[in-house]
Amino acid sequence: MKGKINTIDLFAGCGGLLDGFLQEGSYNSLACVEWELYPCQTLANRLKNKWGHINAANEVIRFDIQRTEELFNGFDDEEYGKHKGLDSVVGKKRVDVIIGGPPCQAYSLAGRIRDANGMRDDYRNYLFESYLKVVSHFKPKFFVFENVIGMLSAAPDGTPIVDKIRKAFNEAGYIVTDDFKNALFDVADFGIPQHRNRVIILGVRKDAFQTTEVINSILSDFYNVFMPKYMGKTRTVRDAISDLPPIFPSKDIIRSGGRKYSHTPISNDSVLNHSPRFHSERDQQVFAMLAEDIESGANRYTSIETLKALYTKVTGKVSNIHKFYVLRWDEPSNTIPAHLYKDGLRHIHPDSKQARSITVREAARLQTFADDFEFLGPQMAQYKMIGNAVPSQFAKIIAASLHSLIKKYC
Known part of the structure; x- marks a missing residue:
């Protein structure tokens, strides 16, 4: 791939995952989709003031991703306002990578404990289908799908959700790892001052590479070579917040x-x-x-x-x-x-x-957000968006690992 690697961020939240990708230096954000107001405001503010996106207010699309056709083609909505749509923002630019992960509450172990029905009836169990529709529409060579450890055991209708996800992406033309347990990481192993188990699923488009063996090598390199390279010294709460x-x-x-x-x-x-x-x-x-x-x-x-x-x-x-x-x-x-x-x-x-x-800033430090990352909205909304985010320094590691793959195979 020549030039910057173009991304779309789905379920973007306040931008923890995207900020790590942009910090890595090889990526360019085309558009972000998020449906909550304050994370959208925070993300647009960050893109404009930190990353120089003068059209950030248009690039951050506040809308319900489940209404996919409207998301692509434009909408005029009482709740979300008016927008020309994702296709208009992307235009003729090539989409190289789609990143993001659906809200994790339906898969989380804590959520299942709290919910009387074990979250089996929660619509968020199937938001990956909306993610898949966007991937199928733009056909990037790669996608990065992030979620919680509970995804590995979730089976809201009796069938493991990981089997549904693997089958759905395969039918859409993408290969992912055969063993999602290999995709499980504790971010503390990578120098993040927090224990946080996350599943990182890398998807590779089948027809973008000559053979299945090449794709299997790509996946093996990501999980067994490039990601482990960034494992490092444990950082503590003292390291993160004691100087505040x-x-x-x-x-x-x-x-x-x-x-x-x-x-x-x-x-x-x-x-x-x-x-x-x-x-x-x-x-x-x-x-x-x-x-x-x-x-x-x-x-x-x-x-x-x-x-x-x-x-x-x-x-x-x-x-x-x-x-x-x-x-x-x-x-x-x-x-x-x-x-x-x-x-x-x-x-x-x-x-x-x-x-x-x-405080919000201490939570942000533990999530490795930079000190110049400003969170907007009421304090409770700030805590929520930080808790929902991918630690930005871990996102930077994912971005660097993917970039290594792209340099080697593309």
Whole structure:
């Protein structure tokens, strides 16, 4: 391939996957599709101000990908506004790679635990079909499909979803790995300061290469040669967030700009999105106690059962999942989830003096977003879009591995 490698990003969110591809330097974004408002605003802002896309507002298409024909040809919609469509944005440009992954809640193990019907009736189980329609339409040589580990065991109608995906892509003219377990990675193994298991499916168009043996070599190189090359030293919570300004509890509730604060806002406004959510005095006391328990080495509240019992004692509620967790300074973080927008109980700052959950910027650091990546919208929407994102530095590794394949085989 000559020149930049052109991409389309589906289920783009705020752009964690795309930002990694653009950081790699070999790729050019033609268009992105996302249906939530604040991630679209955030992504368009990033494309314009960081990557120089002056038409970013048109390139980021806010629409429901399930309405595929309208997505291609244009729409005038009460919810999503008016747009000429994806075909108009792409024009006659060659689409080389399609990237993205459908929302993962329907496949996630936690989601299946919380849902009374195990997410079997969730429409998101089949959003890969919409992804496939776009791939079939543009016929790129490659696609990168990202999702959660729960995808490997999901079988909403009794048939494993991985079998459906493999069969559907094969019928559309693409070959993927025979064993999706080979496609499972913990991003912590690649120097990301967070444990996060993700399935990365590389698809290769059959008729773009002479033989199936060549395609099998491409897939083998991706999973067994190029991706492993980037495995590196473990990075910890300390590495990621310890240099950020501390934020301590305030003696009194602070009201400013229509918000109330339990912690004193930092005076250094050069750090974007670095303000914690409001915490009650009760929660602050619990957070401080749990962090002190680890700092002192007492470790009275480090087992799941003791944490569940504490939650019941504090709230009077019973939970099947332990709700409290303090990040460890010298380990990678636990997974940063979209659920973080609902509460921060499982992402408590390790400094007991700060007695709070992590800020949006701290969550972004653990997801390896650059400090100049600005998240727009309400704070809860910012937490959600960060939790839904691919860590941008891991995305950069995927992009570099794919670029190595392209240089070798194309």
